[in-house]
Amino acid sequence: MRIIIVGFGNLGRGICRAFIGKADFFKKAYGLIPKVVAVADECGAAVDENGLDLPRLLKTAESHGTVAKYPGGRRGKLALDLIEEVSADLVFELTPTNIKTGEPGLTHIKRAMQSGKHVITSNKGPLVVAFKELDSMARKQGVEFRYSASVGGAVPVIGLAKKLLCGNEILEIRGVLNGTTNYILSRMSAEGVPQEMIIQEAQELGLAEKDPTLDIDGIDTACKITILANSVLGIDAKLSDVKVTGIRRVTPDATRLAQEAGQTIKLVGTARRDLLEVSPKLVPQGHPLAVSGTLNAVTFKLDLAGEISITGFGAGPKETSSSLLGDLIDVHRTLGG
Known part of the structure; x- marks a missing residue:
């Protein structure tokens, strides 16, 4: 070829x-x-x-x-x-x-x-x-x-949805789709370190851009939710259709309280035919979306198979x-x- x-x-x-x-x-x-x-x-x-x-x-x-x-x-x-x-x-x-x-x-x-x-x-x-x-x-x-x-x-989100799950109706897609924000939230939860300090370290490690706005404000995740809505759910969606809240207001205290309650805070993108949203969510510890570091994870809610999740590296x-x-x-x- x-x-x-x-x-x-x-x-x-x-x-x-x-x-x-x-x-x-x-x-x-x-x-x-x-x-x-x-x-x-x-x-x-x-x-x-x-x-x-x-x-x-x-x-x-x-x-x-x-x-x-x-x-x-x-x-x-x-x-x-x-x-x-x-x-x-x-x-x-x-x-x-x-x-x-x-x-x-x-x-x-x-x-x-x-x-x-x-x-x-x-x-x-x-x-x-x-x-x-x-x-x-x-x-x-x-x-x-x-x-x-x-x-x-590397996570075959679209291929899984369009080919291997084609016998199901996909009712909802929820995902942790941005490695930079997941790294920041994971560090905040584990160490109680202020967000600004972690962002600076992530930039030095090459895990965050010099201007991390698209990641931190949830825009990158919103782009991916828009693509999934169009390609998998068949919605004619635009980026402006996604309700977006980033992680700037998430504090170490918030991650600590979540942890004490058996939860973790993740930036989650959600795509349904009646809702397109990106925002910080409480995710139960042990749930497939409770991944740490720079990992990505996606959970499909299906009419026949129930829930199927996939996890892997989302960048590089x-x-x-x-x-x-x-x-x-x-x-x-x-x-x-």
Whole structure:
């Protein structure tokens, strides 16, 4: 399968490392031979119709900060040009999230679909801004569209819901979907440390952004709830439909009182057909959603199966590569590979 990668930060590099390390496995298990023929970052692009040398590409990007320094690379070459000009089967759209406009990922995805290329993305922005439009466009153009990595990182939330639980009606989805806030709340509960101190330490460890607003104020979780509402529940939801309360007002005293009552405080996103909400909730200790550290967890309430929960790591290039590769194999199988 001929592949274009748009965005070559941690995720783009992570997927290439996975291609290198698991090449034999893909071929033996699935008959799949991924061939990366073009990569674009914010500075330029690297193209080789015969397939890029991935170890060399990674070394170039890490040494020079751009793939444009790869032999024959093109500084200033736009991702949109690559999508239109390079012969490929599938585009990985892995650029940073923009929840206001969805750009530039939204245009990248549309252009890929219009040119007959399948799309896999981790980018929440286009999905929050224009999910129904993109889903409809994929069907109209006859291309596959996958986005498992946009929710839960390595946790196969969307795949579980849409495939393995398809005999059930999903009545409700509740989840701890942001590793940063879960790390902060876990530390507050265990140590009674003020939130501001933990945030600073999380930033130093790389677990929180320099501006952690989207995490702490619940916006990141709200984006994921919006995606789940659209993709799993079939609701035409917008981010503005989600009632959001973050964790800024949660204090060490609150976590202590919760603990004394056999509870723990978690930032929980909830999606039902009559409710979209993100807010701190009391969760009983021992409940599947009472995960600690940077773990994510999701519980599905089902008409036949009752409740089913899944837990795992929700962030990191290696972990997210798991979902990206799962989507690639799913597309390969769907196409008859």
